[in-house]
Amino acid sequence: CDRHFFGFGAFGLAMPQPVSTVRIVGYGMTALGKLRRSATELMQEALQKALQSTGLQMKDLDGLVAVPSLSHPHFMEAHFLATQVGLLPRQNVRVRTIDTGGAGPVSGLLEAVRMVKAERCQAVAVVAGDAVSSLATADFLARADQGCRDPQGLLPSPCIPNGYDQVARWQMGRSVSREQLAMVSVLMSRQAQRHPLALTKRPHSLEDVLSSRSIAPATNLLECARRADGGAAIIVASSSFMDHHLGHDVVSSKDGAVSERLGPVAASGGVVVLGGGEASGPLFPPRDIDEAMFSCEAAAQSAFSEAQLLPGDVDWFGLYDCYPVCFVRALEACGVAAKGQGGQWVEQMFKRTQSEYQPADFPINTHGGLLAFGAPWEVPAMYNIIEACEQLTGAAGPRQVPRVRRALVYGNGGIFSHSSVAILAKPV
Numbered sequence: 001c002d003r004h005f006f007g008f009g010a011f012g013l014a015m016p017q018p019v020s021t022v023r024i025v026g027y028g029m030t031a032l033g034k035l036r037r038s039a040t041e042l043m044q045e046a047l048q049k050a051l052q053s054t055g056l057q058m059k060d061l062d063g064l065v066a067v068p069s070l071s072h073p074h075f076m077e078a079h080f081l082a083t084q085v086g087l088l089p090r091q092n093v094r095v096r097t098i099d100t101g102g103a104g105p106v107s108g109l110l111e112a113v114r115m116v117k118a119e120r121c122q123a124v125a126v127v128a129g130d131a132v133s134s135l136a137t138a139d140f141l142a143r144a145d146q147g148c149r150d151p152q153g154l155l156p157s158p159c160i161p162n163g164y165d166q167v168a169r170w171q172m173g174r175s176v177s178r179e180q181l182a183m184v185s186v187l188m189s190r191q192a193q194r195h196p197l198a199l200t201k202r203p204h205s206l207e208d209v210l211s212s213r214s215i216a217p218a219t220n221l222l223e224c225a226r227r228a229d230g231g232a233a234i235i236v237a238s239s240s241f242m243d244h245h246l247g248h249d250v251v252s253s254k255d256g257a258v259s260e261r262l263g264p265v266a267a268s269g270g271v272v273v274l275g276g277g278e279a280s281g282p283l284f285p286p287r288d289i290d291e292a293m294f295s296c297e298a299a300a301q302s303a304f305s306e307a308q309l310l311p312g313d314v315d316w317f318g319l320y321d322c323y324p325v326c327f328v329r330a331l332e333a334c335g336v337a338a339k340g341q342g343g344q345w346v347e348q349m350f351k352r353t354q355s356e357y358q359p360a361d362f363p364i365n366t367h368g369g370l371l372a373f374g375a376p377w378e379v380p381a382m383y384n385i386i387e388a389c390e391q392l393t394g395a396a397g398p399r400q401v402p403r404v405r406r407a408l409v410y411g412n413g414g415i416f417s418h419s420s421v422a423i424l425a426k427p428v
């Protein structure tokens with residue numbers, strides 16, 4: 001029985017938890033911007049910071065999941081990174097590369113949970129990093145287009161904005177207007193003002209967005225994911241392993257102030273992963289777009305079902321917003337807005353946040369999302385996870401939404417090609 005009920009008792013921080021509870025116990029991220037560093041360097045820095053925030057060392061990891069980069073791709077990215085940082089060669093270490101595009105960090109989180117539960121890993125890092133802002137635009141577009149170009153050439157370059165644009169125009173008239181799409185970018189720019197690392201330093205007006213350079217028929221520059229370099233990592237571990245690790249630390253610490261040198265997540269007992277779901281769609285939109293190409297609904301339903309929760313039980317949402325239409329569809333798929341009401345919901349929020357507003361007025365993407373925080377290719381869903389951790393542990397500073405008990409994070413890959421959703425909670 002003892003073996004089955006250990007929590008963070010050593011800190012007296014939480015009620016005992018079953019040994020099978022899997023938690024995010026730490027995270028780390030680099031600066032964002034045009035950093036002129038390789039993706040590998042950014043991944044390594046983020047990983048080191050994530051380890052530091054847990055008090056763990058590289059030798060304590062026995063699992064690593066990596067998401068590949070566009071700027072510095074490697075055959076078997078996770079094996080490459082694990083070898084670079086000295087995690088391999090070593091016995092009983094499992095590493096895995098996951099490529100579900102921008103959904104990768106959430107897919108990686110769910111894979112890490114499986115590795116702890118089913119493969120008995122004790123601590124698994126999930127790492128992503130990219131340097132797409134340091135790539136010349138022509139080089140970036142050549143690589144990005146190659147991944148998503150349809151064989152019939154229906155998708156002109158830049159393929160990704162054009163692919164989302166086709167979906168945006170299909171969605172217009174169904175549940176969103178052109179102005180409501182532009183309002184999403186305004187909303188994200190308002191949210192970004194409260195995060196010190198966000199790239200967008202002043203809020204956009206609706207006019208700024210609608211008059212910014214046209215990239216596709218219904219998509220302007222300020223409605224494109226904001227290209228950036230950056231790295232981010234999380235550590236996933238079983239509660240019993242962390243209890244043992246932190247308990248030992250408490251005993252061996254001279255001043256007993258262990259929690260002071262840990263990040264907020266480890267110090268508060270970790271963030272519990274309650275459930276997750278994934279689903280897939282085509283690599284590029286079909287000639288006749290219909291609901292069958294979208295997968296966020298199915299992924300969210302699986303996550304809610306595993307967590308045995310409903311949308312109303314969630315206090316904070318991290319929704320993928322590479323383009324406004326992705327955000328609007330996510331609002332509906334995750335149950336924030338009723339089906340067909342996503343655009344109206346955005347407009348209401350646009351009005352509500354026009355003057356001074358509280359984080360609780362708009363508890364979604366409090367960091368600013370891909371449109372305004374920054375978007376290093378497949379990394380940004382990791383920022384959703386990290387922001388969720390900060391919200392759940394009361395560490396979000398001026399962005400803090402009061403009493404966040406549960407959070408939902410959504411990552412989207414390609415052009416609606418993969419959806420991964422996870423539901424996280426603070427330990428009880």
Ligand code: CAA
Pocket residue numbers: 100101102103137141158160161200215221222223224225226227322370371372375377378412413414415
């Ligand atoms: N908000 C504020 N500023 C923005 C912005 C935004 N959303 N987007 C771009 N800008 C800024 C840039 O920072 C840049 O500012 P500086 O001149 O001060 O550096 C300026 O606007 C011009 O932008 P670019 O340098 O990027 O302009 P460009 O002409 O070289 O390229 C573009 C234009 C082709 C549209 C390019 O910006 C682009 O492709 N953007 C979209 C990136 C993208 O699609 N990412 C993937 C999203 S899909 C996804 O995330 C899923 C997945 O699986 C990866």
